[in-house]
Amino acid sequence: MSLAYPPLSSRLDGLQSSAIRDLLKLTARGDIISLAGGLPDPRLMPLDRIAAATEAALSERARLQYTESAGWGPLLEVLAGRESARLGRPVPVEEVFVTHGSQQALSLLAEVLLDPGALVVVEDPAYVGALQVFRAAGARIVAVPLDAEGMRVDVLSDLLARGERPALVHTVSNFHNPRGVTMSAQRRAGLAELAARHNFWVIEDDPYGELWFDRPVPDPVATYSRNVIRLSSASKILAPALRAGWMVAPAAVCRGVELLKQGADLCGSALTQQITADLLADTEWLAAHVNTVRSSYGERAKALVTELRTRFGDRIVSTDAAGGMFVWADFTDGTDTAALLPRAVEHGVAFVPGAAFAVSTDYRHSMRLCFTTDEPETLAEAVDRLHRAIG
Incomplete structure (x- = not known):
């Protein structure tokens, strides 16, 4: 009996798994500070308020x-x-x-x-x-x-x-x-x-x-x-x-x-x-909650950008991170971020190389860093590890 399966749709031709999702699997180790994800901080998610809303939603069977x-x-x-x-x-x-x-x-x-x-x-x-x-x-x-x-x-x-x-x-x-x-x-x-x-x-x-x-x-x-x-x-x-x-x-x-x-x-x-x-x-609760998230993320973004500019000087040009979840950084000294990533992981830090987002430009010297899930002192350690990985 043949073990061959019928063919899959041609729509799959040329499609690839997200490099970022694959990278998240690689960096799941607890000893790695991952700046690779694009995840909100679970510690800032309103668990008690969600629990109360869930209880209210389950007040009658018709709600299911x-x-x-x-x-x-x-x-x-x-x-x-x-x-x-x-x-x-x-x-x-x-x-x-x-x-x-x-x-x-x-x-x-x-x-x-x-x-x-x-x-x-x-x-x-x-x-x-x-x-x-x-x-x-x-x-x-x-x-x-x-x-x-x-x-x-x-x-x-x-x-x-x-x-x-x-x-x-x-x-x-x-x-x-x-x-x-x-x-x-x-x-x-x-x-x-x-x-x-x-x-x-x-x-x-x-x-x-x-x-x-x-x-x-x-x-x-x-x-x-x-x-x-x-x-x-x-x-x-x-x-x-x-x-x-x-x-x-x-x-x-x-x-x-x-x-x-x-x-x-x-x-x-x-x-x-x-x-x-x-x-x-x-709305009153939501406004206060979102302000808390903004304040925490803003502090972390500033810490990451400050550390990058302090440790790398003019070797890196980065965005200021006025909001959102990401800092984009370009190496000015020719550093290839795809080649850098394995060394960075060995030193306990991860990021996403710019090539993962490329369409018509290769972004070989760029990287995306997410600041949302770590406190400023951890972000400082992450930048220190990245600096040591470059040598």
């Missing part, structure tokens, strides 16, 4: 039933209120859709908006989860570089002038993953104007926008155009295990996503959506 594919009604109403305030315009419930984390929203949107071979413009370096989704959809991917003000909208404009017609443009507008930068207000308006003039979609991926340290971020790109689909999540401000993400999009897009979601998982978890609604609706 299936819910609507678009999301639990009261959560949709809470999100519509929050997004209305964020966008400065009324957002009807019909334009809000709850997903199993914002990554599922991205995946479903790729199926709704893209035909095989469609052009997708991403930022370079790029969010790895977006690259995986768009490659799986069979898209043709073109990268636009970033600088300190976010996406180079002028480069995108030149691309359009040369006759390229993207189906969509993806941006992580606030505290970019991995680059750490935030798109300026002027560029947000410019991107929205291009989307309206050339009739393409923009997916504004915003999981970090509430994690600012010094001042709030500019108005969303979605403020300027209805061609913009906005994604967000409770993972970074509450807890990833709630798996509560959402999108704000025209009703027709939401209905297309609903059809696909019904075939994928029918509906999300009514239980965790009830818990999330309880927490997000408690």
Whole structure:
């Protein structure tokens, strides 16, 4: 009897596991200080408040039933209120859709908006989860570089002038993953104007926008155009295990996503959506909680950046980390970060080489560092270990 299995779909051709997820397995040892993850600090997750919301959600058996594919009604109403305030315009419930984390929203949107071979413009370096989704959809991917003000909208404009017609443009507008930068207000308006003039979609991926340290971020790109689909999540401000993400999009897009979601998982978890609604609706408590998270992360970000600049001097140029979860650093002395990583692990510290996020530039001399899960003194030790690894 043959042991050969039937073939798998050709959609898997060329797809690779996330280098970051693979790296997390490597660095799971307790003796390694890992700056490689992109994880919120579990010590800052509101365990007692989540427990109280869970108890309330379990007050009757009917709360354990299936819910609507678009999301639990009261959560949709809470999100519509929050997004209305964020966008400065009324957002009807019909334009809000709850997903199993914002990554599922991205995946479903790729199926709704893209035909095989469609052009997708991403930022370079790029969010790895977006690259995986768009490659799986069979898209043709073109990268636009970033600088300190976010996406180079002028480069995108030149691309359009040369006759390229993207189906969509993806941006992580606030505290970019991995680059750490935030798109300026002027560029947000410019991107929205291009989307309206050339009739393409923009997916504004915003999981970090509430994690600012010094001042709030500019108005969303979605403020300027209805061609913009906005994604967000409770993972970074509450807890990833709630798996509560959402999108704000025209009703027709939401209905297309609903059809696909019904075939994928029918509906999300009514239980965790009830818990999330309880927490997000408690605005006074939520504001205090998010302020605590901002304060802790801001202190850690400052500590990491200060240590990098003190220990490495002009050998490294790094972002200032005004919010979010990441610092991006470039070696100016030719250090190859992919080659450095094994030596760093031997010295008890890990990071993500820039090559993991590369599209059209190799980022051989770059690395992404996450500061969220360690106290300042541990981050100082991590930088010391990294310095010793370089020698």
